[in-house]
Amino acid sequence: MWFLWSFSDPRNPSIFRRSPFKCRRRFRSATLSIHRSIVAKVQVQVPLESMAVSYFHIVQSGRGFHKGNLSYANCSSKGRRTHRLVFASIHTSDPKVDSLLDSVKWDNKGLAVAIAQNVDTGAILMQGFANREAVATTLSSRKATFYSRSRSTLWTKGETSNNFINVHDVFLDCDRDSIIYLGKPDGPTCHTGAETCYYTSVFDLLKQKEDEGNKLALTSLYALESTISQRKTELTGENEKPSWTKRLLLNDQLLCSKIREEANELCQTLENNEDKSRTASEMADVLYHAMVLLAQKDVKIEDVLQVLRLRFSQSGIEEKRSRVSQKPSDH
Numbered sequence: 231m232w233f234l235w236s237f238s239d240p241r242n243p244s245i246f247r248r249s250p251f252k253c254r255r256r257f258r259s260a261t262l263s264i265h266r267s268i269v270a271k272v273q274v275q276v277p278l279e280s281m282a283v284s285y286f287h288i289v290q291s292g293r294g295f296h297k298g299n300l301s302y303a304n305c306s307s308k309g310r311r312t313h314r315l316v317f318a319s320i321h322t323s324d325p326k327v328d329s330l331l332d333s334v335k336w337d338n339k340g341l342a343v344a345i346a347q348n349v350d351t352g353a354i355l356m357q358g359f360a361n362r363e364a365v366a367t368t369l370s371s372r373k374a375t376f377y378s379r380s381r382s383t384l385w386t387k388g389e390t391s392n393n394f395i396n397v398h399d400v401f402l403d404c405d406r407d408s409i410i411y412l413g414k415p416d417g418p419t420c421h422t423g424a425e426t427c428y429y430t431s432v433f434d435l436l437k438q439k440e441d442e443g444n445k446l447a448l449t450s451l452y453a454l455e456s457t458i459s460q461r462k463t464e465l466t467g468e469n470e471k472p473s474w475t476k477r478l479l480l481n482d483q484l485l486c487s488k489i490r491e492e493a494n495e496l497c498q499t500l501e502n503n504e505d506k507s508r509t510a511s512e513m514a515d516v517l518y519h520a521m522v523l524l525a526q527k528d529v530k531i532e533d534v535l536q537v538l539r540l541r542f543s544q545s546g547i548e549e550k551r552s553r554v555s556q557k558p559s560d561h
Contacts, residue, residue, distance in 0.1 A: 322366050322370075327366060327369060331362050331365060331366065333402075333406055334362070334365070334402065334406050334407070334409070335405065335406050335407040336361065336362065336407075337407075339379075340361045340362065341359045341360065341361050341377060341379070342359065342360055342361075342407055342408055342409055343357065343358075343359060343407070343408040343409065344357070344358050344359060344360035344364070344365075344374075344376055344408075344409045344410075344411060345357045345408065345409065345410050345411070346358075346374050346387065346395050346410075346411045346413060346415075346419065347410055347411070347412050347413075348413070348414065348415060348426075348532075349398045349399075349412045349413055349414050349539065350414065350532050350535040350536050350539060351449075351452060351531075351532050351535070352449060353425070353426050353428075353446065353447070353448075353449075353452070354426060354428055354447065355395065355415060355419040355425075355426045355427065356387070356419050356420070356426065356427045357427070358376035358377075359376060359377050359379060360375070360376050360377055360409055361377045361384075363377075363384060364376055364377045364384050365400070365409065367384060367386070368397055368400065368411060369400065371386070372396060372397045372398075372413075373386050373387070373388065373394050373395065373396065373397065374386070374387045374388075374394070374395035374397055374411040374413055375387070387419070388416060391417070391421075392416065392417070393415060393416050393417035393418055393419065394415070394416045395411060395413040395414070395415050395416070395419065396413050396414045396415075396416065397411050397412065397413040398412055398413055398414065399412045399413075400412065414536075424446070425446055426446055426447065428446065428447040429446050429447070431447075451531060452531065454518065454521060455521060455524075455525070455530070455531050457475075458475055458521055458522055458525045459525055461473060461475040461476050461479065462479055462525055462526075464476070465479060465480065475522060478519070478522045479522060479525070479526055482526070485519065485522060485523055485526065486523075488519045489516070489519045489520060489523060492512060492515040492516045492519055493516055495512045495515070496509070496512040496513055496515075496516050498512075499512055
């Protein structure tokens with residue numbers, strides 16, 4: 231679907247006289263026509279599905295201009311003066327979405343910081359920038375979409391690698407000038423192949439330690455999972471006395487007995503009306519031993535959290551019934 235975008239500057243009809251072809255190059259699929267009259271009117275046709283736009287009168291300033299969510303900036307390239315347009319004032323067919331996007335505090339280039347976060351682990355996957363069109367595209371496609379400042383175009387994470395970020399929700403901060411795409415990644419997010427783009431510890435750099443591509447910014451739960459996984463890889467060829475985690479990994483019977491023991495002690499904190507700190511301590515024991523079992527079965531805690539998330543909209547009784555119906559019969 232094509233739509234027409236018109237804007238004009240009543241004060242200076244020659245504002246776009248110097249760079250119509252640069253504008254055309256910025257928007258490869260656009261058709262640009264300049265009309266010289268009392269006012270300069272530029273009509274740009276851009277292919278975009280289900281969009282409608284408004285007519286803007288733009289006030290010029292010394293450094294460029296900005297009106298609403300449309301901005302124009304002067305810049306230089308190899309000594310030549312060029313112009314860059316960032317279109318952020320696209321309107322969708324949904325008034326509620328338009329109202330929401332109007333409330334975002336876009337910067338003078340029509341952009342806002344956009345952060346992608348894993349819906350299950352809470353890990354920060356990456357950070358980029360988004361304009362109005364990028365957010366509207368994300369809401370409609372449910373794929374994390376950003377605005378590339380270097381290429382001056384929209385890009386969807388995964389469009390070349392197929393490692394899309396499937397968006398479950400979008401959050402705005404209290405000032406409405408930054409955005410979180412809360413979603414599930416299809417694969418590694420970083421171009422290096424790392425799970426996230428954040429694996430460089432500043433404290434390690436200050437200690438002059440080398441970067442480790444697999445040292446991600448982990449919360450306590452995932453740091454524990456990483457440690458257990460590391461202990462599992464160290465099992466073969468070890469002659470020294472194994473750690474408690476390694477002993478559990480080497481003895482399934484011991485591991486299962488400890489899980490039952492710790493679960494019973496957790497229940498006793500309720501039955502015996504013990505204090506909160508005791509309950510937290512026993513729960514920590516249950517969680518640790520259960521995570522060792524998960525590692526033994528090559529199941530990630532992220533997989534468990536995903537199962538829990540999928541049950542949020544289902545009653546516990548219905549979920550129990552579905553599990554019973556899925557069990558294989560004896561016949």
